[in-house]
Amino acid sequence: MIQNSTISPWMMNKQIVFLVMIVLFFYIFFQGAAVASEVQKMSLVEAVELALKNNQDLKLAKNNVQYSRFTLDKEKNDYLPAITGIANTALNNAYGKSGLNHDYYTQGAEVFAQLNLFNGFADKASLESAGYDLSSEEHTQIRQKQQVIYDTMSAYIDAAQQRQEIEVARENLTNNRQQEKEIKAFHDAGKIPATDLYQQQAETAKARFDLISAENTYKISKMQLMKTIGVSVPGDIEIEIPQITMFSTMPETDTHGLIEAAFQIRPDLLALKKSVSAKKAKIKEAASGKYPSVDFNAGMGSLYDKRDGENFGGQFGDDNLYSYIGVSVSLPIFDRHLTRTQVNQAKIDKQSANLTLEKLKQQIRVELGQAVADYQTACESIMVSKSRLFYTNKALESVFQRYKMGAANLTELTQIRSDQVDARNNMIEAKMDKILKLISIFFYKGNLGLSHILKGKLS
Secondary structure, three states: OOOOOOOOHHHHHHHHHHHHHHHHHHHHHHHHHHHHHHHEEHHHHHHHHHHHOHHHHHHHHHHHHHHHHHHHHHHOOOOOEEEEEEEEEEEEEEEOOOOOEEEEEEEEEEEEEEEEEEEEOOOHHHHHHHHHHHHHHHHHHHHHHHHHHHHHHHHHHHHHHHHHHHHHHHHHHHHHHHHHHHHHHHOOOOHHHHHHOOOOOHOOOOHHHHHHHHHHHHHHHHHHHHHHOOOOOOOOEEOOOOOOEEEOOOOOOHHHHHHHHHHOOOOHHHHHHHHHHHHHHHHHHHHHHHHOOEEEEEEEEEEEEEEHHOOOOHHHHHOOOEEEEEEEEOOOOOOOOOHHHHHHHHHHHHHHHHHHHHHHHHHHHHHHHHHHHHHHHHHHHHHHHHHHHHHHHHHHHHHHHHOOOOOOOOOHHHHHHHHHHHHHHHHHHHHHHHHHHHHHHHHHHEEEEHHHHEEOOOO
């Protein structure tokens, strides 16, 4: 006997809610998948602009500038008087000759001001040092900005090179598959031995592996680019291929002129020069310990003592009101050679800063000399790569025709095809390397910036 069953309204509502949750889950899942699969195009300019906004090292450099600015404000405020207010209350116990003791209260308040009139020129020297330190940090920030631009461009160019090599690998795989079909047809017709077919199948498998390897390398290079930029973007990115023609200014190749210009404008060199000046001011600050210190003091206050019997207002407002004004002089007699030690340490710091400055000048000479030589080599490399690619293309066409006629073996054809792929990759590398060497000259000279290197509206 089958009984009629009914579904309660509560069960119906529960099922509806469950179905709605499933629908929402799949909607969110597929929406997320659509976002993740979205490919965003990114130009070289966009990559650098993102890096300038998000790079962590550049943010740290900005924080250092702000910190130095606060330090300078602090040194300026040392010229202002210090005004202090004090209020106190105490419960005291007095012992008399009778042996009795009693408790009483005392209360007091005072406002006083102190202004240093002379401290051996320490305030002046510390203010001067803080000003140089701020200027040094500002130049360091500019150099860090140039470093971010250079690193981002380098990472972008590397990714662009890897993307082009994927195209070469994909086309090579297509050519090998087509060649495998033709060789199989020759083998089926009895024109070539089975070993040629097996050898070609191995070459096709290798070409497939080369494509997978190139794609993985491209993914890694894009991750390195995003790391340099300092921000992640949803989905995948597609790198646009930069061209030499996008650069509106070509570099100088006069090494001597470049070095002289770098000595005048390179921000990290200017930062070190400011640092040397700051160390020099630190010597003056340390030497201030040899001089007396003169302070101006002024204040007023009052106090109340319960033992006097008079009310609080009478004592505090009239009887015990006092004020003072004066000058105090502190004369160093023996400071356990502290001042002499600090002066000697400050002199060593200045000497070390000078040595670092000279070391950087030597480094600039080497960097610019090498950058110019590398750029000239890159220009020659493009010409050589073009010539090699032209002749390998011709050779591949000739050997393939000879192979079809039986005048060449498959080993020769495989080798020349490999040479042709290598020549194409060398051509890509040469073009990208020329762009990198071009921006290297600007970077080592010290004036690398989007505004005067790339065409278009740039920030």
